[in-house]
Amino acid sequence: MLFAPVSILVSLMCDLAVGHAVHDRLVSNKSDVSNNATYPNYRAAAYFVNWRRADARAVCFCECFTHHRRSVHFPGDSWDEAGSNLYGCLKQLFLLKKVNRKLKVLLSIGGSSYSANFAVPASTDAGRSAFASSAVALVANLGLDGLDINWEYPQNDADAVNMVLLLKALRESLDGYGDSLSTPYRFQLTVASPAGASYYQTLHLADMDPHIDFWNLMAYDYAGGWSSVTANQANLFSSTSDATTTPFNTEDAIGYYIGKGITPNKIVLGMPIYGRSFAATRGLGQPFDGVGRGTWQAGVYDFKALPVSGANESYDNTTGSSYSYDAASKELVSYDNARVAKQKAAFIKRRGLGGAMWWESSADKVGSGSLIHNVVAVLGGAGGSGLEGSPNLLLYPNSSYDNLRSGMPDSGSAAETASSLPCSSGSMDHINRLHHDSFYHYQLSALLTQLFSRH
Numbered sequence: 001m002l003f004a005p006v007s008i009l010v011s012l013m014c015d016l017a018v019g020h021a022v023h024d025r026l027v028s029n030k031s032d033v034s035n036n037a038t039y040p041n042y043r044a045a046a047y048f049v050n051w052r053r054a055d056a057r058a059v060c061f062c063e064c065f066t067h068h069r070r071s072v073h074f075p076g077d078s079w080d081e082a083g084s085n086l087y088g089c090l091k092q093l094f095l096l097k098k099v100n101r102k103l104k105v106l107l108s109i110g111g112s113s114y115s116a117n118f119a120v121p122a123s124t125d126a127g128r129s130a131f132a133s134s135a136v137a138l139v140a141n142l143g144l145d146g147l148d149i150n151w152e153y154p155q156n157d158a159d160a161v162n163m164v165l166l167l168k169a170l171r172e173s174l175d176g177y178g179d180s181l182s183t184p185y186r187f188q189l190t191v192a193s194p195a196g197a198s199y200y201q202t203l204h205l206a207d208m209d210p211h212i213d214f215w216n217l218m219a220y221d222y223a224g225g226w227s228s229v230t231a232n233q234a235n236l237f238s239s240t241s242d243a244t245t246t247p248f249n250t251e252d253a254i255g256y257y258i259g260k261g262i263t264p265n266k267i268v269l270g271m272p273i274y275g276r277s278f279a280a281t282r283g284l285g286q287p288f289d290g291v292g293r294g295t296w297q298a299g300v301y302d303f304k305a306l307p308v309s310g311a312n313e314s315y316d317n318t319t320g321s322s323y324s325y326d327a328a329s330k331e332l333v334s335y336d337n338a339r340v341a342k343q344k345a346a347f348i349k350r351r352g353l354g355g356a357m358w359w360e361s362s363a364d365k366v367g368s369g370s371l372i373h374n375v376v377a378v379l380g381g382a383g384g385s386g387l388e389g390s391p392n393l394l395l396y397p398n399s400s401y402d403n404l405r406s407g408m409p410d411s412g413s414a415a416e417t418a419s420s421l422p423c424s425s426g427s428m429d430h431i432n433r434l435h436h437d438s439f440y441h442y443q444l445s446a447l448l449t450q451l452f453s454r455h
Ligand SMILES: *[C@@H]1O[C@H](CO)[C@@H](O)[C@H](O)[C@H]1NC(C)=O
Pocket: 027, 028, 029, 183
């Protein structure tokens, strides 16, 4: 009855090990930080995906977590450590947590490929309980700070009721484990939630809300190859001049959530770091035929590949959107450029939202062109002081991995780690590097929050 990816991962977890000494200095405070007008604490959250795009139909999900394979050793990893040890991207994420004590790593479960697996386990007490205990076991075993549930989407009222119950079970399991630690810790529970009316109207938002820390509003994919005319995929507002160019809009979605009693500061505005392509079109709001080549999947470009070479870029501040168009090739790509990203950051502040989220980190540009960098600069202010700052957890006495249980003591010097993984800068290099070495599969993604502020 277990949810597929969870059970896959559980089944691949090997070598149950005996408890080891715990680093008592690596303790964390239980905390529950939320925004208020005087002290906004914006969240900056990015999905880090552990699947690799290029080839693979192969489902070889565990690669980046285990200790067997050459490809998943990073600089600084030992080749001959005794015991059962955690390597790969999960170890690297843990090292990042050590240098950036605000960084929280959540395991995101679900996504479009796996969401069909939610309904059955969510529908019974036994299923929810197995789901919750196995998910929390992953948190405790892999050095994580919480869970993100990405059920796309509950189809009917029974699913919606069951989703509330599933979140309740997860909350209780996370709290139970957090409270059992020598220094209690509050693990985070979040939801990746829809911005399309037919999906969010199905959900029982007010009943879900008490169980979760914040909502990752997936405010993108408003248009794409499935649409009837070219349109914006992530606009803030609807167009007053041509409504066909804005079939959905973020403002309406947020208004609905708030109307259901969700406080704005728990709504984290999701933004795309990719563009959706339309081929053979005369422009925005026009018919099209098929989609462009894309970076790694037809019709979808990484933001770092945009604008497509030679195309013109247009920005519309009345809808909060941008796109590129090439009159010669007739391709239009809808995506957020840096101006849109900054407009969205201003919108987050003006509306008192809880921060920003991105799908997904590897597609960003580096340096001043980075969307994440631009938004965090607006929200975080000087030195990241405007960002939410609750501490992550470094104590995992119940992990089956010897090195994690002892806090990764021999993982190179902190200085070496810090310089090769520049988590204090706005750059996403470190995450990209992790990404490139971490192969495979849909859909287990880590939700990283507070990447950018170490102090
Ligand atoms: C928890 O926070 C309080 C107040 O900031 C601090 O005095 C205390 O040392 C912290 N405890 C731990 C275990 O970090």
